[in-house]
Amino acid sequence: MSGINLVWLVVGIGLGWAIAQRFSRKAHSSSPLDEEPAIVHPNEAPDNGDSVQQLELAYYNLAEIAxxxxxxxxxxxxxxxxxxxxxxxxxxxxxxxxxxxxxxxxxxxxxxxxxxxxxxxxxxxxxxxxxxxxxxxxAQIQPVQLAPLLQKVYRLTHLQAQNRTIRLHIATPDPEVYVLADPQRLQQALVRLIDTTISELKDGEIHLSLQPSSNEQTVCLAIDQPVALETWSDPxxxxxxxxxxxxxxxxxxxxxxxxxxxxxxxxxPSPGFSLLLAQILLQSMQGTLQVIPLPDQEGAQGVGDAAAIVPETRIECILPRLILEDE
Known part of the structure; x- marks a missing residue:
């Protein structure tokens, strides 16, 4: 009997030791004391000033949009x-x-x-x-050939100009000139600007042409017209x-x-509002629109001379240009 008790005693001691070891390893592995503490250096502390500036900038941007x-x-x-x-x-x-x-x-x-x-x-x-x-x-941005698009703009606007005895000239650019734009919205912006100019004139000429751009990455479409700069300022x-x-x-x-x-x-709509609508359309195509005064042109003094009515302002529509591989 004493031998059996001795055996059970040895088995109990062994099981107790195994269980104790198992819990000891689990506690050791999960102990927060054994984890490497996070060291925060003073120079690496988050800059609360930058966060405040970013929040202020975001607030002012939202206020400006509103x-x-x-x-x-x-x-x-x-x-x-x-x-x-x-x-x-x-x-x-x-x-x-x-x-x-x-x-x-x-x-x-x-x-x-x-x-x-x-x-x-x-x-x-x-x-x-x-x-x-x-x-x-x-906007559906895609390569747009300017020559056929400007021809379509002329077909949509020349009758209105003819009915008001206004001479409309749209120069056909080189067939190799392409821009990155939405063709429908570009046409819509140009037609609206020309129609608005026609409604403001009793006589004169309107010229739409391709002008030299400040860099090779853009194309400048210019509408020259005998309309005062103030006409486009406000509704x-x-x-x-x-x-x-x-x-x-x-x-x-x-x-x-x-x-x-x-x-x-x-x-x-008023010229100022038409200009705003056209500007929104161009901005959606990564383009810009601006109205600039043209310098005074002398030498057109004859009464009844067609050249007597000279352009006063120029509307510049600047769009990204598509550079062809063989250029």
Missing amino acids: HYKSGFLARSSHELRSPLSGLIGMQQLVLEHLCDSPVEERDCIVQANESALKMVDVLDNIIDAAKLEHGTLQ IDWMQQNPAWKEIIYGIGLPDKRVIAELAHVPF
């Missing part, structure tokens, strides 16, 4: 008020039976329809510009100058035919 978007919304609303007022005014003329004849009544309806179509076109451009700015709409503030529009909008009294006629002929 200010730009609110300004864009305000200008868009301002641009749409003028044709909307004319549209309501012409409808009131018909509803109040103030037209002198059925022919005049039909003219009012035609003008109202034209104003509505213009508003839809500008709204489409505003929506596209907003989507490009927000990033929900991406037309016709509403504030003519408070009678409120009578039309809110139906106060009878509509004034003279006021409605002026509303119908207010350029829409």
Whole structure:
């Protein structure tokens, strides 16, 4: 009996020693005291000043974007008020039976329809510009041959110029000149700029040509025109100058035919807003747009001479150029 007890004693001691060793190794491997402590040197401490500057920069960037978007919304609303007022005014003329004849009544309806179509076109451009700015709409950047694109721009604009006795010249560039752009939006920007210029002129010439660029990586499309630089600076503030529009909008009294006629002929969109829309389109294609004054040109003094009306400003559209391999 004593032999059996001795055997069980030896087995118990062995099991106890094995269990003790196992727990000892586990505790040793997981002990935080055995880990290498992280040493932070004073020179390697995080710079709280840089973090604050980065946060301030991000805040100012967000504030600038918010200010730009609110300004864009305000200008868009301002641009749409003028044709909307004319549209309501012409409808009131018909509803109040103030037209002198059925022919005049039909003219009012035609003008109202034209104003509505213009508003839809500008709204489409505003929506596209907003989507490009927000990033929900991406420009389809691809190699674009300038020669056929400019020919298409001429076909879309020369009739408007001809109807206003304005001479439109679009020089055909070298067929080897390519740019990296979205062809549809580039065409849209150029057509809008030329159409706006035509609406501001009673006579003169418009020249669109390829000009030498500051470097070989870009292409400069220039639109020379006899339009004052101030015309492109700000949208037309016709509403504030003519408070009678409120009578039309809110139906106060009878509509004034003279006021409605002026509303119908207010350029829409204004040159400043057209320039902004074109600028957004070019920026989406990594391009830039600027309006610069041209130096005074002497020697055009003859009355009735076509050369007497000289360009005053130049709109420069600068785009990335595609360098062909054989160049």
